[in-house]
Amino acid sequence: MTMSHATDTARAGRPRSARAHEAILDAILELIAEGMSVDALSIEAVAARAGVGKATIYRRWPNKQAMLSEAVQELKGPAPHPVGTGVRERLISLVSKIAAGDERAARIFPCMLPEMLRSQAAYELWQEIIEPRREMMREVLRQGIADGEVRAEIDIEAVCAVLTGPVLVSRVMRWNPRLDDAALPGQVVDVVLSGIAAPA
Incomplete structure (x- = not known):
């Protein structure tokens, strides 16, 4: 040798x-x-x-993209798996994890938001990270439809956005100090379910 x-x-x-x-x-x-x-x-x-x-x-x-992806993935943590026995409990378990993870996320994600609006690389990085989380929520809603808990004609993508948006804005942007971050996931899920629940 x-x-x-x-x-x-x-x-x-x-x-x-x-x-x-x-x-x-x-x-x-x-x-x-x-x-x-x-x-x-x-x-x-x-x-x-x-x-x-x-x-x-x-x-x-x-x-660089691969390096960035791993760094932000580590910050965000693995995509959560839903827990609970019904659509409400499973949705709350997922919504509760929005903006959770490494404590540095509260400083870093606001810095990335403007980047996602102007940079295609930043936008693609965010989509790569968030898509598995969206798919988890889609699966919970699909199961809710299959179990007769959720109306079959709902727009799943719109429902995911409505479930996610308020909690993300509150935790990342500190939008309304009157909101209780701990209670908000359950409140948002209950409001949304009141509109998409299947008839009794």
Whole structure:
């Protein structure tokens, strides 16, 4: 075995540093929280903040979009699974998780909102993250229809938007201080169900 081949083999088999990985993801989130736009965020800036070389980043992600996606996915956490025995309980369990996750989300998501309006990359990143959550809610509504709890003719996409919007605005934008964040998911679900529930 040549020296160069041995070196390549050792490098390929070297375990990745969990600490470096975490530092890179933290650096991305910190830079966005400080106001750096998604378009302006660069591999160089992330490497400098994380204290790693650019090669360390490129070994983990093929491009900036993949790196960003993992960072925001980590911030948001995995898509929640509905719990409960009926459509109301299952919807409340999902709506309660909106804007939940890492405590840094309250600082970072408001920074991303303007980005989603002007940047296609930021918009696609957000859609990639939020779509599995929308699908969970769709499935709960479809099951509610199948179980006879929800009217069959509802527009599922519109209902998902109505269930999600008020809680997201309240938690991320602090829209109305008179609202109780803990009680709001149940209140929103009850209001929506009053309009879409199947006849008794």
